[in-house]
Amino acid sequence: MAVNEDEEVSEGYAQRVGLRLRSVRKQKHLSLHAVETASNQEFKASVLGAYERGERSISVPRLQRLAELYDVPVDQLLPKQTAPKTPIIPLVNFAVPANGGPEIVESFAVNAVDERRTPIVEPSLKVTVDLIRLNLMEGPEKELLRRYLSMIQVQRQDFNGRMITIRHEDLKVLACLFELTAEEMARRLDELSLLITT
Incomplete structure (x- = not known):
């Protein structure tokens, strides 16, 4: 990977971190200035805004302190990893032992709805x-x-x-x-x- 590609990945990650920071701050109903005040000016509104816009990268120690301030686990301030999609292998023509001998399964249905079953209705107690x-x-x-x-x-x-x-x-x-x-x-x-x- 070239240096420019690393910078692009880093910038993209900083923007995704920023989106998480903003999302959690807004869920807490805090303004940038309220965070500045609550942190005794450790997190200046302008700097926190730059983190949230992805213009600056936040260090791990500062991220930990911000998580403590927001009273959330640190990992909740980080974007979710997007795992590479693994190919789905169709379950066709697999040998399945049944009644002591192998059988060939010609097709296989997953999550098929059995319309003969009556659904169990749970009370809507919340x-x-x-x-x-x-x-x-x-x-x-x-x-x-x-x-x-x-x-x-x-x-x-x-x-x-x-x-x-x-x-x-x-x-x-x-x-x-x-x-x-x-x-x-x-x-x-x-x-x-x-x-x-x-």
């Missing part, structure tokens, strides 16, 4: 959790709730930091961790004054 109250909460449930909800935030790329809506499937998993049903978990969150009603 709850919105107050993350600010959770951080102020004391007690044994706090850490498990905080870790699980942080994982959901990372998965969704949702770092507004004030509240998070938990879908029914997530609520069921959370309930399992506490050995409760989803409905009991929703009631427990309400007892802890963590639910936000809309």
